[in-house]
Amino acid sequence: MPAPDGRNSAGASRPDPAEGSSRRDTAADYLSGLNPEQQAAVLHSKGPLLILAGAGSGKTRVITTKIAYLIREMGVNPESILAVTFTNKAAKEMAERASRLDPRASRATIRTFHSFGAWLLRRNAQAAGLPSSFTIYDDSDTLSLLSAVNQDMTRTQLSPFSRWISRAKDYCLGPDSPELNRITSEDSFPAIYKAYQERLTKAGAVDFGDLITRCVKLMRDEPGVRARIRQRFSVVMVDEYQDSNVAQYEFLRELCGPETYICVVGDDDQSIYRFRGAEVKNILTFDERFPGTTVIRLERNYRSTQNILSIATAVVENNSGRLGKTLIAQRPGGGKATIAYLHDQDQEAAYCARVVAEHRKSGGRYGDVAILYRTNAQSLEFETAFLRLGIPYQVVGSLKFYEREEVKDTLSWLSFLTNPLDEVSFRRIINKPVRGIGEKSIERIVASAVRLAAGGETEPFLIACEEAGGMREGEALASKGAAGARSFVALAKTLKILLGPEVPEASASPETPEPEVAGIASTAAEAARVSTTPDPRTVEIAVEAGAPVKPGKGNGKKSRRREPEGLAAFVQRVIMDTGLADYHKGQDEIQGSQKVQNLEQLINGASSYPADRAGLSSFLESIALDRSLAIEGEELDGVVLITIHNTKGLEFPVVVVSGMEAGLFPREEEEGEEREEERRLFYVAITRAKDALFFTTCRERRLWGRLEEMYPSPFLAEIPRDLVETVGSYGGAEEAVGGGEWAAGTAVFSEEYGSGVICRRWHAADQLMVEVEFESGRRAKLFPKYNKLERISRDGF
DNA sequence: GACAGTGAAATTTTT
DNA sequence: TTTCACTGTC
Numbered sequence: 001m002p003a004p005d006g007r008n009s010a011g012a013s014r015p016d017p018a019e020g021s022s023r024r025d026t027a028a029d030y031l032s033g034l035n036p037e038q039q040a041a042v043l044h045s046k047g048p049l050l051i052l053a054g055a056g057s058g059k060t061r062v063i064t065t066k067i068a069y070l071i072r073e074m075g076v077n078p079e080s081i082l083a084v085t086f087t088n089k090a091a092k093e094m095a096e097r098a099s100r101l102d103p104r105a106s107r108a109t110i111r112t113f114h115s116f117g118a119w120l121l122r123r124n125a126q127a128a129g130l131p132s133s134f135t136i137y138d139d140s141d142t143l144s145l146l147s148a149v150n151q152d153m154t155r156t157q158l159s160p161f162s163r164w165i166s167r168a169k170d171y172c173l174g175p176d177s178p179e180l181n182r183i184t185s186e187d188s189f190p191a192i193y194k195a196y197q198e199r200l201t202k203a204g205a206v207d208f209g210d211l212i213t214r215c216v217k218l219m220r221d222e223p224g225v226r227a228r229i230r231q232r233f234s235v236v237m238v239d240e241y242q243d244s245n246v247a248q249y250e251f252l253r254e255l256c257g258p259e260t261y262i263c264v265v266g267d268d269d270q271s272i273y274r275f276r277g278a279e280v281k282n283i284l285t286f287d288e289r290f291p292g293t294t295v296i297r298l299e300r301n302y303r304s305t306q307n308i309l310s311i312a313t314a315v316v317e318n319n320s321g322r323l324g325k326t327l328i329a330q331r332p333g334g335g336k337a338t339i340a341y342l343h344d345q346d347q348e349a350a351y352c353a354r355v356v357a358e359h360r361k362s363g364g365r366y367g368d369v370a371i372l373y374r375t376n377a378q379s380l381e382f383e384t385a386f387l388r389l390g391i392p393y394q395v396v397g398s399l400k401f402y403e404r405e406e407v408k409d410t411l412s413w414l415s416f417l418t419n420p421l422d423e424v425s426f427r428r429i430i431n432k433p434v435r436g437i438g439e440k441s442i443e444r445i446v447a448s449a450v451r452l453a454a455g456g457e458t459e460p461f462l463i464a465c466e467e468a469g470g471m472r473e474g475e476a477l478a479s480k481g482a483a484g485a486r487s488f489v490a491l492a493k494t495l496k497i498l499l500g501p502e503v504p505e506a507s508a509s510p511e512t513p514e515p516e517v518a519g520i521a522s523t524a525a526e527a528a529r530v531s532t533t534p535d536p537r538t539v540e541i542a543v544e545a546g547a548p549v550k551p552g553k554g555n556g557k558k559s560r561r562r563e564p565e566g567l568a569a570f571v572q573r574v575i576m577d578t579g580l581a582d583y584h585k586g587q588d589e590i591q592g593s594q595k596v597q598n599l600e601q602l603i604n605g606a607s608s609y610p611a612d613r614a615g616l617s618s619f620l621e622s623i624a625l626d627r628s629l630a631i632e633g634e635e636l637d638g639v640v641l642i643t644i645h646n647t648k649g650l651e652f653p654v655v656v657v658s659g660m661e662a663g664l665f666p667r668e669e670e671e672g673e674e675r676e677e678e679r680r681l682f683y684v685a686i687t688r689a690k691d692a693l694f695f696t697t698c699r700e701r702r703l704w705g706r707l708e709e710m711y712p713s714p715f716l717a718e719i720p721r722d723l724v725e726t727v728g729s730y731g732g733a734e735e736a737v738g739g740g741e742w743a744a745g746t747a748v749f750s751e752e753y754g755s756g757v758i759c760r761r762w763h764a765a766d767q768l769m770v771e772v773e774f775e776s777g778r779r780a781k782l783f784p785k786y787n788k789l790e791r792i793s794r795d796g797f
Numbered sequence: 798g799a800c801a802g803t804g805a806a807a808t809t810t811t812t
Numbered sequence: 813t814t815t816c817a818c819t820g821t822c
Binding site: 801807808 | 816817819820822
């Protein structure tokens with residue numbers, strides 16, 4: 001174990017002897033429920049630790065217990081503990097559970113990689129070459145900036161570049177790196193990347209990748225910062241380590257000095273983010289890169305029945321390059337899984353509805369059932385069917401709330417008020433609602449602003465607008481545009497004043513734990529200040545905004561609403577004063593959309609933040625880094641519709657893996673790494689199930705309006721036949737698929753074509769005929785009786 | 798410079 | 813089915 005944090009605990013590494021026995025009792029309490037491997041993981045204290053935690057093996061429990069144990073038994077200062085996760089949900093859960101074990105754990109830093117990066121950069125903005133109020137750009141902002149810099153190219157042309165840039169950053173490659181050819185062979189990429197990066201920096205903004213790569217650079221260039229950070233965090237833990245990318249590995253390397261205790265937890269079989277740069281190699285080679293590593297395997301599974309785990313194991317064994325784990329069920333019993341062969345999505349949805357109904361009949365809840373799919377688009381059929389059948393459901397993720405036009409508009413205003421260099425936001429709001437400033441004029445203003453910024457001007461866009469409005473020396477626009485520019489400037493200035501003065505830069509020792517109480521007190525005062533000066537219009541329009549949007553829906557009673565509090569009052573004011581409220585109200589009337597409602601939701605989301613600059617910054621940051629934020633709806637009992645990626649870390653009594661069709665899941669037909677990743681995804685899906693597991697596959701599917709003929713996923717053939725039963729028919733009654741030796745989904749071998757999977761069967765000339773999709777990618781129609789076709793299986797069937 | 802209309806293309810997963 | 817780029821008209 002590391003020496004306890006120097007600042008707080010010199011000499012305090014041993015628990016007070018007087019308290020010793022009672023502490024040990026408590027320790028016994030929370031350790032006794034752990035199995036031997038879990039205990040070993042908690043108690044481990046020498047050298048790096050890699051915990052290979054199989055699905056459902058109590059991973060979070062081990063981490064949180066370890067945090068509590070470090071604090072209680074090892075005398076580690078909670079502030080010295082850093083735990084990083086990949087999703088906000090995981091971070092939140094970890095923090096909550098650790099705090100429940102020991103309230104002091106709430107003082108530990110438990111964040112996502114990206115949010116920790118943002119935290120570090122804000123506190124060391126100057127050293128990192130950023131304004132402390134830097135804006136975080138999401139992917140669409142990145143694309144906007146790219147198209148601003150490359151005006152001769154369309155967004156469609158630029159979108160691959162946007163992907164390549166973020167991939168390059170995943171690998172920690174800058175615009176000048178000679179290794180960029182690993183990303184793409186496109187010749188123009190380095191130049192476009194470079195121009196983008198320069199402009200991004202000029203805009204006082206960072207993208208997601210920067211949140212990691214800039215930290216790596218900061219730690220390398222500034223030994224002082226690195227030393228402080230290493231002193232602050234003597235314990236570093238990483239969850240879901242299999243999803244880390246190269247840049248995150250580099251970051252970790254910088255965070256960990258010789259004294260740091262490092263513990264990573266992960267499961268190589270659940271690595272499913274390769275497409276965005278995750279490197280399974282990080283976990284596969286951890287013990288080489290961190291010499292002296294102890295590896296502990298958690299293979300006891302507390303979630304699923306053995307049958308489910310056997311399926312999962314059989315499937316994932318088809319992958320190569322694994323560290324290897326075998327899950328052992330701790331729960332008894334469990335029946336077979338089911339493969340349902342269905343005709344189309346309607347049948348698929350109907351089948352799922354039946355699964356739900358049966359589960360309900362045996363006393364279960366709607367929320368016990370999860371329907372998993374590969375792509376978000378697949379949720380639609382389930383939604384419409386469930387709506388019609390009166391089955392409550394909830395769609396997890398995919399809530400593109402923050403990508404909506406009206407929300408983005410508002411956020412752009414808020415960003416621009418926080419960061420006057422923010423070009424992307426400026427472009428978005430300068431002429432919305434229309435102020436008579438068209439494309440040409442915008443380009444002229446931006447060009448002028450870029451010049452001004454180069455001269456050190458801190459508010460280049462406002463100054464450039466003043467020029468355009470004829471308020472100062474420079475190129476003025478024609479009358480209509482000039483008036484628009486003037487009104488924009490006036491608006492921005494009013495709102496800025498309302499927001500209050502700039503916050504002073506961070507103090508000298510930025511990584512010292514901050515006394516949080518002081519911050520809240522001052523911000524509460526600020527909150528009061530803003531909300532006590534309401535614009536009379538605010539109230540009036542707020543009431544209108546609360547009125548029913550669609551005729552015939554809602555009522556007038558709702559209009560007696562509470563006045564927005566805290567930052568919400570300011571956000572509302574921005575929406576009103578900028579004219580966005582009226583503009584989108586108009587849109588609602590034309591299109592029957594719910595933009596005003598969405599804006600209200602956004603206002604509500606701001607209410608828990610203090611109404612000052614700091615509050616606004618943290619509001620914007622949490623939105624940028626946690627897109628699932630606004631879903632805080634009431635907890636209703638409904639069937640869960642969710643993508644497989646989103647299920648990571650979740651479990652459900654009943655799981656339906658839908659859309660098991662070649663080309664859809666797995667997505668690509670090719671073999672290799674891509675296929676292995678899809679298989680891991682399949683493995684994740686299977687291991688979410690506690691009691692019952694279903695697979696559905698359709699013969700045809702409506703994809704973007706067209707009807708496509710589909711074939712069963714080759715993954716179905718990897719499921720040992722004795723662990724599943726099949727139901728359903730593929731078209732006509734005679735073609736029942738369940739029985740028969742040559743069912744669809746059966747793995748076969750042909751001397752001529754190699755191995756493959758039967759995707760279809762029917763009768764031709766009184767003989768059974770099957771269509772086989774071979775691994776070579778070829779398809780062939782064969783008579784099992786006449787062509788040499790063997791059935792194969794790996795379970796000795 | 799705004800905006801409506803047309804035609805064509807595109808759909809994976811997320812911090 | 814939706815989104816985006818491009819064209820033509822006011």
